[in-house]
Amino acid sequence: MSEYGFKKVLSLDEYASYFKDIDPVSLYKIWTKEYQNDHLIESAPRYNVLYDRVKAAFVVSDPVDWGLDIQVLCDILTSEGLPGGDNGHQPPLYFAAADLEYQSGSVGTQGQRCKLLDGNCSRNIVAYGYFILNDSKDLVIDDPIGPFVMKVGVDFAREPDAFLWRPTSGITCIEESVGSVIAWPADKVIMSMLNATQQRGY
Template sequence: MRFHASTISRVSHLRNKAPISCQASAKPQSNHKQGCNFGIAFDIDGVILRGRVPIGGSPQALRRLYGDSGELSVPYLFLTNGGGVPETKRAKELSELLEVNIMASQVVQGHSPFRNLLKKFENELIIATGKGDPALVMSEYGFKKVLSLEEFASYFENIDPVSQYKKWTSMPLSNKKAPSVPIYDVSSERVMAAFVVSDPVDWGRDIQVLCDVLRSGGLLGDANNYQPPLYFAADDLEYQAAFPYKRLGMGAFRIALESVFNRTSAKSLEYVTYGKPNPFVFKNAEIILSQLRSSSCQNPYENNGVLGSQPFKTLYMIGDNPSVDVKGAQQAGHPWFSILTRTGVFRGKDNHTEFPADLVVDSVEEAVDYILKRECVESGS
């Protein structure tokens, strides 16, 4: 199915924008008490943080979305293609870094949609790879038989022919020993699916082992033409990390794996990718924002006595990557409004040529200021 972005009149992207005026009927209300008919989705890397350092006035910007008593006044969430840790842990980390109370329900990561595959693979053996703790992520979603790719590989001697040359390690070598008895009998139990939960750390090993698993139908050594399903949490080619210049993302790993697999296999690699700019991700975000409005925000809209059932007038996507954040908002269509910051992947003076945003700003603080003025809202702090 092809999705088309609805036509949205372009707001000037120049720095010297005309002031925004409110209609007389839309009198500003302190602390957002007029009700929330808009919501905000923030990208994280390159918008809110660079590495673990807040950027663009993000802590100040987020505090403006809370009331005087610390209650959430504007429904917002973080919509990121990143991940590698459970949403509960990411919410705690963000709360500490940004000095606001962030709930796990406000964190939507690239791998969050993997929950929807639980019914299909809940009791099947699966492998998961990526930075952080990919096996823990999948286990917390409810999958009962999960091995990290590192654990899986440790049960096969010499599966990585260059492992002895790898001097780097994430833990002391004395602690990095293969289990004497595998958790699961990987020599006879078939891997039913593979998940790339976050950016892989050891590309060489992961490409080799994934090719082994996928070419053998999930059982190493078996002559089976069936390829187990392969899922990627996102498909970003590049993203903004702590380093000043763009870094290769999960999409680059997918390209490398696909190239090797297709040149060494009779069949082409089959896979499913999630994350932005997939319109599904934006539709899911809209549902979560509606739930946040109903459960957390002051004075949520009522429609025939049903809290929060009134559709949003506008949903703002604030991101730094035109091909991911802006493209995704455009494909999702109404009521999404895209705002592009110059603090991450995008650094242009003017708007992006291929995926022009509805608004271009210098920072997330400027973006929030624009939104609150446009919605005729006075912030509490």
């Protein structure tokens, strides 16, 4: 955002890290620890975030942690730009490419690397693979994958005993799906941000 002339710019992750209790359920989000370790944040704020009010919020992509992002945005928008403060005037909220139909069209490039989160309950990463298609009419073992579902290939099972989201007669757990193509909920697929030449390993 600094390229557009804004002088004080923070990502939501960095901003939230300076407020100890801003996410009331953070203790239960075991799945976020790996992500946080990959995105270490300096302990000293670059700006005086505890006193300077947020002047505007920009949503430019889908979040990794929906709960945290919604919580922080609500705190900012209802407290005149300073979480923990009194209710006041709402700062502007801007959306880039505000598509109201979630994940419409192709959300990834065929072959793009991805992580599969537990399709049943937790947010643990259970496998690594690659995106193939998200056409609801496409088939996996003769059955249409359906809406809000992706067709993915599985390369590696991180949690071998995790149950398959949509088991078949011959495949019931993640380990058995390695080397196969499966259907997986779209909101449980995290696309890699690497380009095709960088997608070697995870």
